[in-house]
Amino acid sequence: MSSIKEVARLAGVSVGTVSNVLNRPELVAPETRLRVQTAVTQLGYVRNGSARHLRAGRSRTIGVVALDLSNPFVIDVLRGVESAAETADLNVMVVNSSKDAAREARLLEMFEEERPFGVLITPVNAEGQEQRLGRLVSRGIPVVLFDSSSRHGRGCAVASDDVLGGRLAGLHLRERGHRRIAFAGGPFTVRQVEERHRGLAGVLSPADELTVIPLPDLTVGTGRTAGREIAARPPGDRPTAVFCANDLVALGVLQQLTQYGLRVPDDVAILGYDDIDFAAAAAVPLSSIRQPREQLGHTGALMLLEEANHPDFHEHRQVIFQPDLIERASTAFTR
Amino acid sequence: MSSIKEVARLAGVSVGTVSNVLNRPELVAPETRLRVQTAVTQLGYVRNGSARHLRAGRSRTIGVVALDLSNPFVIDVLRGVESAAETADLNVMVVNSSKDAAREARLLEMFEEERPFGVLITPVNAEGQEQRLGRLVSRGIPVVLFDSSSRHGRGCAVASDDVLGGRLAGLHLRERGHRRIAFAGGPFTVRQVEERHRGLAGVLSPADELTVIPLPDLTVGTGRTAGREIAARPPGDRPTAVFCANDLVALGVLQQLTQYGLRVPDDVAILGYDDIDFAAAAAVPLSSIRQPREQLGHTGALMLLEEANHPDFHEHRQVIFQPDLIERASTAFTR
DNA sequence: TAACGCGGTAAAATCGTTTCGATGAGGCCG
DNA sequence: CGGCCTCATCGAAACGATTTTACCGCGTTA
Numbered sequence: 001m002s003s004i005k006e007v008a009r010l011a012g013v014s015v016g017t018v019s020n021v022l023n024r025p026e027l028v029a030p031e032t033r034l035r036v037q038t039a040v041t042q043l044g045y046v047r048n049g050s051a052r053h054l055r056a057g058r059s060r061t062i063g064v065v066a067l068d069l070s071n072p073f074v075i076d077v078l079r080g081v082e083s084a085a086e087t088a089d090l091n092v093m094v095v096n097s098s099k100d101a102a103r104e105a106r107l108l109e110m111f112e113e114e115r116p117f118g119v120l121i122t123p124v125n126a127e128g129q130e131q132r133l134g135r136l137v138s139r140g141i142p143v144v145l146f147d148s149s150s151r152h153g154r155g156c157a158v159a160s161d162d163v164l165g166g167r168l169a170g171l172h173l174r175e176r177g178h179r180r181i182a183f184a185g186g187p188f189t190v191r192q193v194e195e196r197h198r199g200l201a202g203v204l205s206p207a208d209e210l211t212v213i214p215l216p217d218l219t220v221g222t223g224r225t226a227g228r229e230i231a232a233r234p235p236g237d238r239p240t241a242v243f244c245a246n247d248l249v250a251l252g253v254l255q256q257l258t259q260y261g262l263r264v265p266d267d268v269a270i271l272g273y274d275d276i277d278f279a280a281a282a283a284v285p286l287s288s289i290r291q292p293r294e295q296l297g298h299t300g301a302l303m304l305l306e307e308a309n310h311p312d313f314h315e316h317r318q319v320i321f322q323p324d325l326i327e328r329a330s331t332a333f334t335r
Numbered sequence: 336m337s338s339i340k341e342v343a344r345l346a347g348v349s350v351g352t353v354s355n356v357l358n359r360p361e362l363v364a365p366e367t368r369l370r371v372q373t374a375v376t377q378l379g380y381v382r383n384g385s386a387r388h389l390r391a392g393r394s395r396t397i398g399v400v401a402l403d404l405s406n407p408f409v410i411d412v413l414r415g416v417e418s419a420a421e422t423a424d425l426n427v428m429v430v431n432s433s434k435d436a437a438r439e440a441r442l443l444e445m446f447e448e449e450r451p452f453g454v455l456i457t458p459v460n461a462e463g464q465e466q467r468l469g470r471l472v473s474r475g476i477p478v479v480l481f482d483s484s485s486r487h488g489r490g491c492a493v494a495s496d497d498v499l500g501g502r503l504a505g506l507h508l509r510e511r512g513h514r515r516i517a518f519a520g521g522p523f524t525v526r527q528v529e530e531r532h533r534g535l536a537g538v539l540s541p542a543d544e545l546t547v548i549p550l551p552d553l554t555v556g557t558g559r560t561a562g563r564e565i566a567a568r569p570p571g572d573r574p575t576a577v578f579c580a581n582d583l584v585a586l587g588v589l590q591q592l593t594q595y596g597l598r599v600p601d602d603v604a605i606l607g608y609d610d611i612d613f614a615a616a617a618a619v620p621l622s623s624i625r626q627p628r629e630q631l632g633h634t635g636a637l638m639l640l641e642e643a644n645h646p647d648f649h650e651h652r653q654v655i656f657q658p659d660l661i662e663r664a665s666t667a668f669t670r
Numbered sequence: 671t672a673a674c675g676c677g678g679t680a681a682a683a684t685c686g687t688t689t690c691g692a693t694g695a696g697g698c699c700g
Numbered sequence: 701c702g703g704c705c706t707c708a709t710c711g712a713a714a715c716g717a718t719t720t721t722a723c724c725g726c727g728t729t730a
């Protein structure tokens with residue numbers, strides 16, 4: 001309703017002075033300052049964000065393009081982003097690409113218009129948006145990827161080492177005596193999926209048997225499909241362990257196997273990925289490869305801040321976290 | 336980088352004409368239009384959102400203050416909001432109050448500055464923010480509540496009938512022969528919890544036994560606590576059914592009971608609330624009271640649009656949806 | 671005594687759009 | 701041929717802040 005002008009008029013000063021009271025109070029004489037402040041509260045004056053952003057050239061909002069909000073893993077990453085943003089007095093605007101490249105493109109266009117403080121994104125497919133992200137960068141908007149595919153270094157990125165994660169999974173399952181192992185996940189065009197599989201395959205010995213159960217998507221639903229497929233095999237041919245590309249799939253597999261009367265881990269062991277809270281809380285607590293979820297988000301946001309605040313001094317870098325194995329009942333020793 | 340001025344110069348027209356090409360192309364002669372358009376693409380011109388918003392007086396972003404993003408129920412509501420926003424060419428900015436009133440207050444202040452198109456909010460506690468929401472409204476920013484406590488009608492609201500939900504739960508459990516029933520949930524200051532409990536209590540007969548297992552929060556973790564508590568009771572004193580204030584709690588109860596070797600539903604039946612996807616996919620598929628999740632969000636957003644587009648003609652109203660009972664294995668007949 | 675510095679404030683420029691009134695060029699009609 | 705209407709375009713005035721420059725009065729210093 002009321003603008004800075006009315007405040008100025010009521011306080012009997014110029015608008016510049018009001019602005020100074022708001023932003024650099026130490027420049028203003030105490031008496032004037034007080035007069036302005038009472039005018040502000042009296043009118044219920046609130047600054048106009050758009051006007052500030054227009055003048056400043058960018059807003060105080062970090063844009064986050066999430067790949068799939070229905071994965072609790074993403075929510076935890078977000079929590080990390082928010083905590084970093086909060087200390088820097090920035091807002092976070094979360095949007096959901098839902099793994100849809102066209103939608104992602106629209107959202108990035110929107111961010112181009114809004115000129116946010118920076119953009120954090122898990123790209124649907126990093127190569128495809130390369131140029132669109134480049135346009136953001138060339139407009140002076142820092143971009144940090146939650147993705148390690150851009151290790152070639154065309155910008156900042158945060159990720160965890162998915163090949164290592166797959167390797168940890170394989171070593172763990174072998175150590176537990178499993179020699180017939182299935183990998184459930186897909187599509188393999190998603191880098192994370194491919195790398196987790198690659199890590200697993202890399203540590204198996206030639207005598208081991210690795211089956212891939214390809215899935216169109218990583219959800220509880222497709223996990224159940226995978227579970228059905230596993231349960232349908234004759235016991236002699238059935239894998240004794242399943243490594244799932246994420247915990248949602250693992251939950252689906254677990255639930256379906258249980259329903260078919262197979263015992264976990266006695267008949268089939270299950271190993272998930274991400275270590276979401278639901279994993280620990282499953283009927284059979286799931287072993288999982290843990291990524292530092294909040295830290296991932298927190299670090300990404302900090303790198304964004306750094307780049308935004310010291311644009312010339314800034315050096316792009318890629319931070320790769322090491323995943324851990326969290327052992328729970330679903331891959332316990334069975335004999 | 337380049338503004339509307341440079342486009343105008345390159346195309347040899349005035350800025351006003353460029354603006355018209357962008358917003359009302361039919362007003363501009365085809366030939367000029369083309370010239371401007373090529374200038375736009377040649378310069379890679381992108382409109383400056385802040386400037387537009389400043390001029391327009393409000394932005395094209397809907398603000399959503401969510402109560403708890405880690406509840407998948409909320410994510411589904413959000414999906415509904417997004418779908419409605421998308422058709423109206425609006426952006427959605429999601430922020431998370433995490434049930435923290437102070438945080439919520441800060442977020443609302445932020446929205447006061449940003450002057451969004453409208454605000455959708457599930458208030459931590461509707462009464463507390465009454466005035467702050469009022470300030471938004473008095474600034475011409477429509478507010479729609481995801482909450483039915485404001486039935487007195489001081490604004491638009493969308494909700495589902497939680498008392499009815501509780502009643503449905505009670506009737507169902509009685510029909511299944513249960514006479515010793517527990518309610519797991521809290522805190523009771525949260526309207527939804529209180530109403531669900533009230534509905535349940537209302538349909539039990541005096542001879543029935545209703546135990547309340549109060550919880551500080553509605554999460555899988557507190558659900559496990561409740562489960563432990565139930566399992567610890569001597570079988571004769573143990574409730575034969577638990578109605579949980581939401582599905583997260585129900586999942587926790589289920590997992591804990593299973594771990595204690597109790598069978599669901601044979602030893603204890605479980606009934607949840609919200610019907611999140613994880614409920615259907617649990618080890619024992621959970622019966623649940625379904626709310627039309629996406630529709631809730633969709634309707635809320637539509638009401639917001641209506642209020643924003645016809646401010647004078649608009650009549651506030653409260654839409655209350657009817658919940659359904661979804662029967663699954665966790666409350667199946669046991670004899 | 672003149673020059674200088676400084677704290678405090680005002681005034682004006684600026685950010686990039688949108689919108690509105692003015693202007694001018696044709697075409698049509700009387 | 702003059703007046704009028706339409707179409708296309710221009711120029712300027714907002715929108716509401718921030719920032720820079722200018723100014724003024726007064727004390728300090730050479």
